[in-house]
Amino acid sequence: MSLSLKTSTIFQNIPCTLVTGFLGAGKTTVINQLLATKPVDERWALLINEFGRIGIDGALLASSQDNTAEQDSIAIREVSGGCICCTSQLPLQIAISRLLSDHHPQRLLIEPTGLAHPRELIRQLSASHWQTALKMQAVITVLSGVQWQQVKYRHHDGFQAHVRDADVLVVNRYDQLNAGEKQALIEWIATLNSQASIIWAVSEPMTTDITEASGVGLAKAYAAALSTQLSKPSQVISAQRKVAIARPQRSTVSLQPQIHSLTMASSASTSIDESDTQISTYTDLPYRYHENQQDLTLAGWRLPASYMLNADELPNWLLALPNWQRIKGVVHTSDGWLQINFTPDSLTTSTVDAQPDSRLEIILQLEDTFDTAVETIDSQYPPKSSTAIDWEVCDRELMAMVIVNPL
Structure with a gap:
């Protein structure tokens, strides 16, 4: 069943950002950091995909908004029960269409499950019925330095897949990496995706060897670098191969x-x-x-x-x-x-x-x-x-x- 929905003609060039990352990478933290940059007078929408069917992140994000006005300016919708990139295009199309038509957002963020196939999701969002409605911005991928240190992650195809299809990698949890390991991480990223830029996330709390003033400066620089990605056109949005996964029992x-x-x-x-x-x-x-x-x-x-x-x-x-x-x-x-x-x-x-x-x-x-x-x-x-x-x-x-x- 195909949905060529009216939203594709009613709405034009809504900036849309994918925030991807392997299971447990820390995507929700980055989503919260992006939401913190939202101008007061703008309406944003957030689509969360949970691999399971309970739906936890959406409820927590909604309850974390400080006041009613903030809740009204950020619409949150969940798609639960499987990866939106491989179960069917229908849940993804319905979710985006309803967010656009019901809330008229000026920006859309999408957080797929950590078990998603980013390339297939990118392919779906490049379909003709979204090309006029959505203006795809840089694909932000969250990478955990702690996970990368372990061979089982570095060699895991799903872990690598997120790196391959990133415009920018936000590396977090890297405090325990020494200079040599950080360089090795940079080189490993380059072997998978030489075009991706890297942003080193600012950890909270700051380490004790950084002065308070320096810490504040680093945090502001990180927030600015992250926010800039919301206005950078994606370089990885292109035709992608489809991954077929059997419908679960x-x-x-x-x-x-x-x-x-x-x-x-x-x-x-x-x-x-x-x-x-x-x-x-x-x-x-x-x-x-x-x-x-x-x-x-x-x-x-x-x-x-x-x-x-x-x-x-x-x-x-x-x-x-x-x-x-x-x-x-x-x-x-x-x-x-x-x-x-x-x-x-x-x-x-x-x-x-x-x-x-x-x-x-x-x-x-x-x-x-x-x-x-x-x-x-x-x-x-x-x-x-x-x-x-x-x-x-x-x-x-x-x-x-x-x-x-x-x-």
Whole structure:
């Protein structure tokens, strides 16, 4: 089904920027830095693609806006349930068309999932029905220095793919690289994409050997360099080869806290609805889904806000999951509402404002060829096999952490 939508003729040359990067590179941080440069009197739109179907980043970004006026000037829409570059062009076209027609933005930012195929996404955005509506600016790719240090990333085709199709690389998390390693990183980038420019992100907090004044100057220079990319035409937008990926098989179940009997309700339907960019629609909480895509297993839980999880047990349980590559969530716990952001290189949690519900999403590697660096830290939850995980057992373990009537 092709959508040659009216937006292509109504709107002309809306500046559009792709912010790409491998799983866990730090794209959301860069997106926030770009949003901070928005002139007060401009309307911007942000399209977020999450590989899973829970949708976490969009809710957090929306709730992070300081005031109602700021929320009104930045429209945020999510496309969940798969990579927009390989599931179908339909969700991408619907999402962009509705953002343009409903919000009339003066600039559009697109954050694809870290498992996306940038070349295919670029090819889609170069299609004839977008050529008049969108003015594609420099493709900004976020690259983690910590990830690059590890051979498994440097040799990973998906990691390399983001570098190949970048106009500019924003390198972050490079503080531990010495001068020789930084030079090696520059040379490695050049072997994949000699035309890409490099921006070294300013880390927060600044290192102690930099004076406060120098740190402020570096931060301003970085913000200016980043902002400049929003007005630079892309040099990599061209015809691209298409990557075909089989449609995944999906299943969903309903959950209840362990204090109640665990009943399995029929799953809500999965469909693409032109009235909404969400690929999957659910009617009841709580629920869990899981599915296989490529060589990955995705799973997610969405729980009512009234379900308070034990803050001491939850991290240990998550880290004991097999061959995990990414764990994200915003969860109501006994320590308050927490944002969870785990990669094999970094385990971070932070407090956030109360949310309408709790959300957890995990990405597991089906095979052991892409090992994680995190070991199980609590024998209460022994490691499971990634190829034979029992999701009903996981449900029961998670529900057992719900504190129904905290004192």
